Amino acid sequence: MKKLPLEGVRIADLSMMWAGPYATRLLAEMGAEIIKIESPRAWDNVRTLLPQPGAPEPWNTSYYFNDYNRDKKSLTLDLSQRAGRALFLELAAKCDCVIENYRADVLDKLGIGWDVLRAARPDIVLVSMAGFGKTGPERNLVGFGPIIEQMAGMASTTGYGDDGIPYKSGISYGDPIGGLAAAGAVVLALIQRRRSGRGAWIDLAQRETMAQMIGPAFAAAALRAEAPVHRGNRDARIAPQGVYPCAGDDQWVAISARSDDEWAALARAIGAAELAALPLDSRRARHDELDRRIEAWTRAQDPSAAAETLQGVGVAASRVLDANAIHEDPHLEARGYWVRLPHPKMQAWKQPRSSWRLVEAQPRPRRHAPLFGEHNREILCGLLGHPEAELAGLAAAGVIGDAPVNPGVG
Amino acid sequence: MASCAAMESTEALLPLAGTRVLEIGGGVPAGFATRWMTGYGADVVRSEGPEGALTSDEETFLLPGKRRVRRDTPRLRELALAADIIVEDGAPGALAAHGLDPRALLREKPALVITSLTPFGQDGPHAHWAATNLVAHAAGGILSLTGVATRPPLQNGGAQAWMLLGLNGFSASVSAWYGALVHGEGDWLDISAQECAAGMLEYAGPRAAFDGTPAQRLGNRVNAIWGIYACADGFAGVCALQRQAGAFLAQMGEADLMEPRYLDPGERVANDAELGARIEGWFADKTKRELLELGEKHRVPIGAVMTPLDLLGNASLAQRGFFDLAETREGAAKIPGRPFLGLDWRAGELRAPAADTAAVERDWLGGAR
Numbered sequence: 185m186k187k188l189p190l191e192g193v194r195i196a197d198l199s200m201m202w203a204g205p206y207a208t209r210l211l212a213e214m215g216a217e218i219i220k221i222e223s224p225r226a227w228d229n230v231r232t233l234l235p236q237p238g239a240p241e242p243w244n245t246s247y248y249f250n251d252y253n254r255d256k257k258s259l260t261l262d263l264s265q266r267a268g269r270a271l272f273l274e275l276a277a278k279c280d281c282v283i284e285n286y287r288a289d290v291l292d293k294l295g296i297g298w299d300v301l302r303a304a305r306p307d308i309v310l311v312s313m314a315g316f317g318k319t320g321p322e323r324n325l326v327g328f329g330p331i332i333e334q335m336a337g338m339a340s341t342t343g344y345g346d347d348g349i350p351y352k353s354g355i356s357y358g359d360p361i362g363g364l365a366a367a368g369a370v371v372l373a374l375i376q377r378r379r380s381g382r383g384a385w386i387d388l389a390q391r392e393t394m395a396q397m398i399g400p401a402f403a404a405a406a407l408r409a410e411a412p413v414h415r416g417n418r419d420a421r422i423a424p425q426g427v428y429p430c431a432g433d434d435q436w437v438a439i440s441a442r443s444d445d446e447w448a449a450l451a452r453a454i455g456a457a458e459l460a461a462l463p464l465d466s467r468r469a470r471h472d473e474l475d476r477r478i479e480a481w482t483r484a485q486d487p488s489a490a491a492e493t494l495q496g497v498g499v500a501a502s503r504v505l506d507a508n509a510i511h512e513d514p515h516l517e518a519r520g521y522w523v524r525l526p527h528p529k530m531q532a533w534k535q536p537r538s539s540w541r542l543v544e545a546q547p548r549p550r551r552h553a554p555l556f557g558e559h560n561r562e563i564l565c566g567l568l569g570h571p572e573a574e575l576a577g578l579a580a581a582g583v584i585g586d587a588p589v590n591p592g593v594g
Numbered sequence: 595m596a597s598c599a600a601m602e603s604t605e606a607l608l609p610l611a612g613t614r615v616l617e618i619g620g621g622v623p624a625g626f627a628t629r630w631m632t633g634y635g636a637d638v639v640r641s642e643g644p645e646g647a648l649t650s651d652e653e654t655f656l657l658p659g660k661r662r663v664r665r666d667t668p669r670l671r672e673l674a675l676a677a678d679i680i681v682e683d684g685a686p687g688a689l690a691a692h693g694l695d696p697r698a699l700l701r702e703k704p705a706l707v708i709t710s711l712t713p714f715g716q717d718g719p720h721a722h723w724a725a726t727n728l729v730a731h732a733a734g735g736i737l738s739l740t741g742v743a744t745r746p747p748l749q750n751g752g753a754q755a756w757m758l759l760g761l762n763g764f765s766a767s768v769s770a771w772y773g774a775l776v777h778g779e780g781d782w783l784d785i786s787a788q789e790c791a792a793g794m795l796e797y798a799g800p801r802a803a804f805d806g807t808p809a810q811r812l813g814n815r816v817n818a819i820w821g822i823y824a825c826a827d828g829f830a831g832v833c834a835l836q837r838q839a840g841a842f843l844a845q846m847g848e849a850d851l852m853e854p855r856y857l858d859p860g861e862r863v864a865n866d867a868e869l870g871a872r873i874e875g876w877f878a879d880k881t882k883r884e885l886l887e888l889g890e891k892h893r894v895p896i897g898a899v900m901t902p903l904d905l906l907g908n909a910s911l912a913q914r915g916f917f918d919l920a921e922t923r924e925g926a927a928k929i930p931g932r933p934f935l936g937l938d939w940r941a942g943e944l945r946a947p948a949a950d951t952a953a954v955e956r957d958w959l960g961g962a963r
Contacts, residue, residue, distance in 0.1 A: 186781060189773020202796065214769045229835060234797055247804040248797040287893075317935070320910035324890050328833045331897035334822065339829075340901040341751020342740070350829055350899045352814055352822055353750055354739025355796040361761065368765030369934050371772045372634055376609035376937060378775060388934035392916055395905065396930045397761070398752040399626075399655035403920070405902040406927040407654070412901055417728060417749050421649075425728055427737070427746040436747055438732035442724075500724035504747050506738040507802035507809040510792050513733075515720035521789055522803075534803040536793030540766035541715070542781040543696075545773075 186545040188215025193374065196221060196272070196279040197256065200228040202329065202356060203390060204285035204313060205252045206363030211370060212255035213538040213547045219279070219563060220253060220554065221272065223262045224585030227556065228253075232591050243556050243588050245529050250553040254525065254535065258554030259563045260584045263294050268583045272296060273304045274568050280377075281309040281370055285362075285390075288314040288323045298385045307383040309373040313366050315358075317389030327390070329356025336394035341401055343414030350414075361397060362390035423467040424450075424474040427504060430487040436504035437487045439478060439494060441467070449497040454481035527552040557586040608635025608938050613771070614958065615639065616673055617660065618694075619683035620647045622727075622753050623711040623787070625656035626760025627681045627767060632659040633918075633932055633939045636679075639663055639954050641670060642947050650922075655929050658920045659942015661950035669955055670694065675703055676958040678774070679767050683711040683759075686721045696782040706780040707770040711763045713755075715786035725787075730755035734791025739798060742813035759787040818862070818870035819843075822899065823877035829899040830877060830885045838894050845892040846876050920944055 193216040197208045205220075205228070212218045222228050231249045235242035259275070262268040273296065276282055282301055284291055291297050291312065301308050312318055315327030316335070325335075330352050333339050338357065339350045366388055373384040395402070404410040417427045417438070424447070425440040441447040447467060451460040456477045467474060482490055487503035494501035505513055511522060511534050522534035530552075538547040564570045564584070578584045613636040617628045620643015632638040640657065642665040648656065667673070674680055674694050682689055689696055689710065696708045710716060713725035714733070723729075731737045731749050741748030766783050774780040792799070798809035814831075815821035819839055822831040834842045836859050843851040855861045856869050877885070882898035889896030905911060906928050918931030918941035932939035 186779050187773065187777045189769050189771075189777070189781075191773075192776065206794070210765065211769075214773075229837070233835075234801070247800040251800040316910060317914055319935075320913045322886075322890075322908075322910035324893075325886065325897075326838075326889060326893055326895040327897060328835075328895055330820070330822075330831060330833045331895050334829075334831050334897040334899045337900055337902045337905050338751065339822065339899050342748065343751075344741070344745060344748060349814070350822070351741060351748060352831070353736065354741070354809075354811060355736060355794065355798070356833075357736075357750070359796075360794040361758075364761050364765050365933055368630070368768055369937075371765070371768045372609045372937055375768065375772055375775065376607065378772075379609075380607055382607075384936050386934050386936040389914070392911070392914070392930070393933050395902075395911075395916075396933055397754065397757045398902065399629075399930050400649065400651035401752060401902045402906065402917075402929050403651040403654040403922075403927045405906055406929065407651075407922065407924045409903060411903060412751060414751075417746065419726070419728065422726060425726065427728070427732070427749075429746070434743075436732075436738075438728050438737070440726035440728055442726060446724075495720075495723050498724060500726045500729045502723070502725070502729045502733040504732040504738050505735050505792075507735060507795055507798040508806060510735045510795075510799070511803050515714060515718045516788070516792065518718040519715055519786075519789075521792065531804075533800065535800070536789070539762060539785060539789040539793055540769070541784040541789075542770060543784055544700075544781050545779075 188545050188547055191215040193217070193281070194279045195219065195281045195283060195370070196275055198282065198284040198286070200285065201230055202252060202359035203362040204283055204366065205230070206360045207366035207370070208256060208283060209252050209254065210363065210367040213540065218256040219259050219275065220256045221259050221261055222556070223264070223268070224260050224582055224589050225262055227588045231556070241529065241587070243591055247530070247533060250527065251535055253553035255550050256554055257559035257563065258557055259559055260557040262583050263296065265581065265583050267578065267581065269295055271564065271568070273300070275563065276301055276308060277304045278567060279305070279308065280374060281311065283311040283366065283370065285313040287326060288316070288318050302383065307377055307381060309370065309377060309383050309386070311366055311370055311386040311388060313362055313388040313390060315390045317392065318387045329358035332358025332362070332390045332394050336391045337398055337401065338394055341398055341412040345414035345416045358390050358394045362388065362393050365393035418471065423464060423471055424478060426475055426478070428479050428482040430482050430485050430490060432486070435487045437482055437485070437490045438502050438504055440500040442500060446499050450494065450499045453494060453497055453499070454478055523549055525549055525552050556588065557584060560584050608940060610634045610636035613637065613679065614677045615679045615681065616677040617641065617681050619643055621683045622648065622652060622656070622756035623759040623763060624681045624683040625652065626757055627709065627711060627763030628660065629656050630764050630933055631768070632942055634937060635940065637661070639673065639950070641665055641667065654920050654922050654927050654944065658918065658944050659940065660945065661954050662945045662947055663951040663954050664948040667951060669959060672959050673954070674699060677706070679707045679709065679771055681709045681711065681763055681767060686712055686716045700780060700782060704780060705774045705778055707767055707774055707783070708780070709763050709767045709783040709785065711759050711785050713787045715789065716784045727753040727755045730787040733788040735795050735799065736791050739795065739809055739811060741811050743811045747811060755787045755791065758790050759785065762790045815870065818866045818873055823874050825877045825885060826879055826881045828882055830882050831897050831899070832873070833895045841892050842894040845888055845894065
């Protein structure tokens, strides 16, 4: 079996919520050692954002936290205390990279900014991923994924088209996009360091990585002053295309007829053979009518069966997989995408494998997300060489801990 | 505080300088996966895709700086073996059909990184299913969560299934390339659009997997303090966690909003509609600029719905040097440039299709590296 590409890379992870933790989960999947650092007084809010009723340790039993923090180690350090900062800088000196997604001013206020980190390890890579970057007049704006989506132009491009309303994504889309870009940034900086011996400070504004996702819309705006056009589920180059209701509660199938041949096949499948010869211009002009004909057929269909039928005649179609159906999808099942990882305090549930399938190295989830402070001893005594006798004093002072102080709903 | 600009090198040091990347297929996924590689210094050679695979605006954004060779070049296999990274978005098996079987290429050149980007992956019962951006988006789960419950699921603007696949392709490819540099071993990466999305359904995915709780489409209003509202000159939004709820409600300036029925997370659920109506009224008479200033002043997450046209004139993006200039037949276009600061980046020019075939064959195949 080949090595995973990032084996041997160690990363100190100060990030919280979703954007940064998503980046470090990707890096962990590629073999990096991730040390997640939280303070007993300021832990990753996602640990307690959706507590399970009655769970005795809600900070250790969140499925939400677990999915995005597996394969990491947990070290607790109160960075607002001198002893916590000192330990963090000892750790940073043994890390290739530090990653954080604090608000723009926080890292410096904690006294562990770029100059301090560089003094601890001259070739360190620091990846900062504040919502709007470290510089510029909007650097102090506060933002989570949905705010990033609005401020990057993405929300302005999404809409049904008949109500004039821009829509947010159903997920905090700005977070994983920032995380995906940050993972790439870490690796690029490591590649550069390998060539030059120099570290780097990456200033990644999540708004700017999100804006890339609608790059062509910027070209349209710049060249022709185009405002976003809300097309609903249609496409300027494909007709008909849409999301159509099926039998059952809130069941849908997405269908696209990309060519005359695909339209002819679709028309025959839905019992509209008399329309099979319509050229693209006519299909565009009569899109509403064609939608009604397609819907008349789909309403009686199971969404999976409809997709199978249409794919069988060469038409692009898929059931709109919801959060439950996607965990039962036969294709993902056949590819072994979902895995059940044992957890010491929770029942196992289906978690996604790495979507970066290295065919020969075969990255696989290895371990559940760490319990709070689970690796304090391993890191402080093993990696940093402190005597075990110090731990009790650090715990008594609240520098480290194995449970958050006053945990509440995030 | 030292600035990133202050620490930048005085000499250009592009992280991927000297790295050869071959893009085959020509669609949005491969085009976006190699877009940032180009800017960060790789010599990206694009073997043209089918005619019309990209719109002119997609070409303007995705192709600057890439060298372009003819689609039917008989030397494609030689170019593949001269590359460090291959990124392709053809159908499963398309590479092998062109004499570029990934396993065979890796046997000849073990350090090669080959990234295959497809809607459903290289194997499995749906591997050969036809897909558009919408269809791939439907299979990935995000579509089911976007839009309002009383209407159909709604796709995101832009080609998000393809762009997300391309973004994964970029970060995965450079990760594998780092491994090749350090360990001497490349790999074949099988990346599917469906899987890229299926693993990032925020809390809805793991919640459904854990206890079967269905997810609903919540439109623009997850709850009163997490949503988009109409404002005086468009739309704006707030996304406050519990720890920010007090600050957000306090800055609205109405004393009764500080009562437990709005502040306490449990009680607020019962009073969400009432609070939402209050917030709706508060947003309605304020401009985006006023709202953003209030958000910054009170350190609460308030945003505004900006269009690309708005952002082309945004002072923060301008000061941070976000945009590149691409010369097109329609004129000069400002397009998103470097995705992050701290590493050197170069803007590139748009080349004509097949314009670089001879030069690339000379540079890549003409002699020993």
